[in-house]
Amino acid sequence: MKNKLLAVLALSVLASGCSSPEDKMRGQFLSGCAQSGADREFCNCVFDQLMLQFDVSYLERMNRTGIPTDDFVKATVEAGQQCNRIY
Template sequence: MVIVVLALSACSSELDKVRGQFIDNCMSSGAPKSNCRCAIDKLQDHYGEQGLVAINRQGYPPSDFAEQLFVAAGQCRNP
């Protein structure tokens, strides 16, 4: 039981790091923080928590990432 809790907390902190890096990079490109948070939420909905962590570990995105990011950004843009 303890191992499962430790494993989940390790994934959570790695996910938090991935999300934080995404938001920082997104904001440095000029997007508002709220849009960046929305976009990473939508990417997380698509790829899942472990998927985002895996993408970060691999160092390169899957072939559909640019498309998913474009869709997410469009959905998160303020009117």
């Protein structure tokens, strides 16, 4: 049992190490979005819309500072409204 747990943990670490920066950013965004009570499809839709406007390096910089820019907030609201019509 202990060996299986270690194997799963090792695979998780390896998988996260192989993730692209966009995949990591998506995971962080989806986690925060889901914690707000939104469903996964809606959260994915919003992230996809944001990726059309911002590149990963922009999102990483903003994530490091912890302060969303006005442009990002506006784009998030607009993406949420657009995705709300779909989901």
